[in-house]
Amino acid sequence: MQESDSTAAQKARNSDAEGNTMAAITDPYLREQLERRRAALKTTISCIPTAESSASATPLVDLLNEVDSAVRRMDQGTYGICEACHETIEKERLIADPLTRLCLDHLTGDEQRALERDLELASQIQRRLLPQADLRYRDWRIHYHYRPAGVVSGDYCDVISPASNDGQLVFLLGDVAGKGVAASLLMTHLHAMFRSLSGIGLELDKLLEMANRVFCESTMAGQYATLICGRAGQAGEIEIASAGHFPALLVAKDGVQQIGSTGLPLGMFATSRYTVRRVLLDPRDSLLLYSDGISEANDASGKEYGVNRLSFAAGARHGLAPKELIAACLDDIEQYSLGIRPADDQTLMAIQRASSVV
Numbered sequence: 001m002q003e004s005d006s007t008a009a010q011k012a013r014n015s016d017a018e019g020n021t022m023a024a025i026t027d028p029y030l031r032e033q034l035e036r037r038r039a040a041l042k043t044t045i046s047c048i049p050t051a052e053s054s055a056s057a058t059p060l061v062d063l064l065n066e067v068d069s070a071v072r073r074m075d076q077g078t079y080g081i082c083e084a085c086h087e088t089i090e091k092e093r094l095i096a097d098p099l100t101r102l103c104l105d106h107l108t109g110d111e112q113r114a115l116e117r118d119l120e121l122a123s124q125i126q127r128r129l130l131p132q133a134d135l136r137y138r139d140w141r142i143h144y145h146y147r148p149a150g151v152v153s154g155d156y157c158d159v160i161s162p163a164s165n166d167g168q169l170v171f172l173l174g175d176v177a178g179k180g181v182a183a184s185l186l187m188t189h190l191h192a193m194f195r196s197l198s199g200i201g202l203e204l205d206k207l208l209e210m211a212n213r214v215f216c217e218s219t220m221a222g223q224y225a226t227l228i229c230g231r232a233g234q235a236g237e238i239e240i241a242s243a244g245h246f247p248a249l250l251v252a253k254d255g256v257q258q259i260g261s262t263g264l265p266l267g268m269f270a271t272s273r274y275t276v277r278r279v280l281l282d283p284r285d286s287l288l289l290y291s292d293g294i295s296e297a298n299d300a301s302g303k304e305y306g307v308n309r310l311s312f313a314a315g316a317r318h319g320l321a322p323k324e325l326i327a328a329c330l331d332d333i334e335q336y337s338l339g340i341r342p343a344d345d346q347t348l349m350a351i352q353r354a355s356s357v358v
């Protein structure tokens with residue numbers, strides 16, 4: 001009989017509603033991780049001076065035995081099976097700790113509390129990476145809404161102000177494949193990468209191409225992210241490029257224009273190319289970006305909210321300031337999906353050309 005879920009197990013599971021998203025990471029990856037740990041342990045043990053070897057080496061030798069035992073279990077086909085319930089251990093748990101022998105439900109009380117603390121810390125780190133809530137630069141006004149479905153989020157949202165006053169404001173909104181801790185780690189990876197790359201003066205298409213190459217080389221197979229990256233310049237001009245993300249919505253006075261994707265998601269192919277679209281915003285026009293948690297919010301019957309309904313909701317509120325526009329869109333989504341807890345992370349960002357520079 002299955003024991004009732006611990007809080008830690010529930011939290012970890014909520015933050016990883018698609019627990020099988022790491023399926024592409026195969027056992028060779030875990031074996032490589034174990035081999036690496038074994039090599040590092042052997043090197044460290046061999047460096048301990050003989051005089052103090054027994055006291056210092058004992059815990060390391062114990063650890064080495066554990067690694068050897070894990071490799072043996074892998075050879076025997078019993079690796080990754082919980083010793084308490086004989087069910088498969090969550091793959092994410094194995095990636096985080098390849099020596100673990102218990103599934104989430106069968107962690108000890110101390111281990112569960114440690115997991116809760118780790119998740120809470122991951123959530124705090126992620127929140128600190130978010131940009132300022134109400135940003136102003138020249139005649140641009142930006143506001144966003146960021147709501148993880150679990151403790152941590154796989155959505156990525158950033159606004160990078162230029163180093164000098166004649167530079168351009170960079171805005172980004174993306175969605176990492178999967179959910180939970182693994183997706184949130186990739187989100188922090190995107191954050192660091194774009195913060196570094198956006199300062200070196202690349203054209204927008206080259207910026208995405210380079211980010212894609214770096215992302216391909218530093219992530220594991222099967223991990224990718226869709227993303228929109230834009231730059232707000234002078235006199236209402238915006239450059240925009242998309243790596244397989246949902247269309248951005250240009251909310252203008254005479255209607256809403258969907259600006260579709262021009263490239264493949266980041267992390268799929270190292271050779272991906274991206275093209276840049278240029279749009280001109282009149283004063284009071286807005287550009288709206290969102291993650292799939294918004295467009296794929298469900299109603300009671302499971303029907304999706306959809307990009308068209310979001311376009312309609314935003315189009316009817318042309319001219320609203322970003323904060324009000326976002327609040328109105330969220331209101332519409334909430335009315336649509338009444339009573340249903342969002343299954344996915346929700347992020348919405350509005351960039352408006354204000355009527356005058358204040």
Ligand SMILES: [Zn+2]
Binds near residue numbers: 083087104106
């Ligand atoms: Zn178990």
